[in-house]
Amino acid sequence: MIFTPFEIRETVRMFSLQKLDIRTVTMGISLRDCASSSGEEARRRIYDKITRCAERLVRVGREIETEFGIPIINTRIAVTPIALVAEASGDSDYVEFARTLDRAAKTVGVNFLGGFSALVQKGCTNGDLTLLSSLPRALAETDLVCGSVNVASTPAGINMDAVRRMGQIIKDLAGRTAAAGGIGCAKLVVFSNAVEDNPFMAGAFHGPAESESAINVGLSGPGVIKSALEGLAGAGFDEVAETIKKTAFKITRMGELVAQEASRRLGVPFGIIDLSLAPTPAVGDSVARILQEMGLEHVGGPGSTAALALLNDAVKKGGIMASSHVGGLSGAFIPVTEDEGMVEAAERGCLSIEKLEAMTCVCSVGLDMILVPGDTPASTISAVIADEAAIGVTNHKTTAVRLIPAPGKVPGDRVEFGGLLGGGPVMAVNPLSAERFIARGGRIPAPVHSFRN
Amino acid sequence: MFAIITVVGVDMVGIIARVSAILAERGVNIASISQTILDEYFTMMMRVDLSGLKVPRADLNTDLEKAGAQIGVKVTLIHEEVLKAMHRI
Numbered sequence: 017m018i019f020t021p022f023e024i025r026e027t028v029r030m031f032s033l034q035k036l037d038i039r040t041v042t043m044g045i046s047l048r049d050c051a052s053s054s055g056e057e058a059r060r061r062i063y064d065k066i067t068r069c070a071e072r073l074v075r076v077g078r079e080i081e082t083e084f085g086i087p088i089i090n091t092r093i094a095v096t097p098i099a100l101v102a103e104a105s106g107d108s109d110y111v112e113f114a115r116t117l118d119r120a121a122k123t124v125g126v127n128f129l130g131g132f133s134a135l136v137q138k139g140c141t142n143g144d145l146t147l148l149s150s151l152p153r154a155l156a157e158t159d160l161v162c163g164s165v166n167v168a169s170t171p172a173g174i175n176m177d178a179v180r181r182m183g184q185i186i187k188d189l190a191g192r193t194a195a196a197g198g199i200g201c202a203k204l205v206v207f208s209n210a211v212e213d214n215p216f217m218a219g220a221f222h223g224p225a226e227s228e229s230a231i232n233v234g235l236s237g238p239g240v241i242k243s244a245l246e247g248l249a250g251a252g253f254d255e256v257a258e259t260i261k262k263t264a265f266k267i268t269r270m271g272e273l274v275a276q277e278a279s280r281r282l283g284v285p286f287g288i289i290d291l292s293l294a295p296t297p298a299v300g301d302s303v304a305r306i307l308q309e310m311g312l313e314h315v316g317g318p319g320s321t322a323a324l325a326l327l328n329d330a331v332k333k334g335g336i337m338a339s340s341h342v343g344g345l346s347g348a349f350i351p352v353t354e355d356e357g358m359v360e361a362a363e364r365g366c367l368s369i370e371k372l373e374a375m376t377c378v379c380s381v382g383l384d385m386i387l388v389p390g391d392t393p394a395s396t397i398s399a400v401i402a403d404e405a406a407i408g409v410t411n412h413k414t415t416a417v418r419l420i421p422a423p424g425k426v427p428g429d430r431v432e433f434g435g436l437l438g439g440g441p442v443m444a445v446n447p448l449s450a451e452r453f454i455a456r457g458g459r460i461p462a463p464v465h466s467f468r469n
Numbered sequence: 470m471f472a473i474i475t476v477v478g479v480d481m482v483g484i485i486a487r488v489s490a491i492l493a494e495r496g497v498n499i500a501s502i503s504q505t506i507l508d509e510y511f512t513m514m515m516r517v518d519l520s521g522l523k524v525p526r527a528d529l530n531t532d533l534e535k536a537g538a539q540i541g542v543k544v545t546l547i548h549e550e551v552l553k554a555m556h557r558i
Contacts, residue, residue: 019473019549021503023556024514028475028545082527084548269554 103143
């Protein structure tokens, strides 16, 4: 036996007990060559290209899962931001493009397709404006399509006109999906410093600088990290960080193996591993519980930001050694409804949006999957987006907002989305008005330290 | 193409015989075995060669799982590439 029983047992446990899995194998597909002055022609090309490129994606995912014994939870597709592809068509709205993407996703059998998106950090083109105004209907009237808008970047600053629009769009989308608790908003992400190769939904898109196609893999392993820390009660932070780093290495190696294999079998180049710790609502799969294991009474209490900073950093250090190409968001995710530990903390009143905002300064995403009261003003939502954008832009990192104003709900009410989206309590939002602030519009200039030439 | 099969459960007569029979029937050759009993728990690890496998992989996985359930042991099959990726640089 060339592996020790200890090593074998450790690996078996990670899969069978600690919920180690590949969260997603995402195929990025460029739709740049699908643009046409005829919207109908563009949509035909889009449908054909996606169904052709991704024809074997789901099947290969299952084959790899069976042969290697590594659960692959999702197979997904990310495409070129549609604003760039649909723009040449001159169509007055892009809802039909969303329907085409939805159809293609269903044909191929993936469970989400991301990229109904626009990159507007410096301003909007006509195509961008059309995409923005199409978002509420497009995401309300399709099932599998996810969208995103990048409103800020460190080199460009913050597009506050877009920020103002996004608050309105989120409210509109929530209203259109009110019967399902505003679930449309779970498919829309507002970014700053968005990355072009993120494999996770809802923010995945295939950036305009990417190649024809790529295989990007997103990991999951919060349960494995938590288990690794369980034997370390009382140990110093040095040992905690080292343990997380080594465990993250092992987890990421699974992603590298699956990514290389999927790339080989599909004939699509390997893009990146996103070595994020992505929780699910299932017990034993929580990032919040890792922070508790480190010694916090509940996530949201003092120490939460420091704990998350350690976790995020140690995960990156271990994961970078484990993979030939690391990208995407790559750190710890803190989506509230998708993490049972976060949900419990929110229900107990231990977790506030303000503390979550602080935590976004040291992790990979932003304010994610947070239910807010249905009557939260659009300008308040915009102001929250502006705050996250400022954090991202000033700190040269990606931040994002995925807020769900649950129609008719107040703080404490529970909303259930089900599946990987989970559910949880509506959280309170500071009632002070940002109406006059957001009404200004224009651009907040790029920070001085962004000027590096 | 090698894999490691682990079998863990309460010890009883016939575990090795049962698992080996399933493998033999399906063309899987056993390259090496290590087995021990710890606190009445039977733990066996087998390095097996899947290159002569006569049935689909999914069927092998299901058959091993079912047999394990019948005799009260947990059977898992891990591709050697997975172990190599995780434990060797």
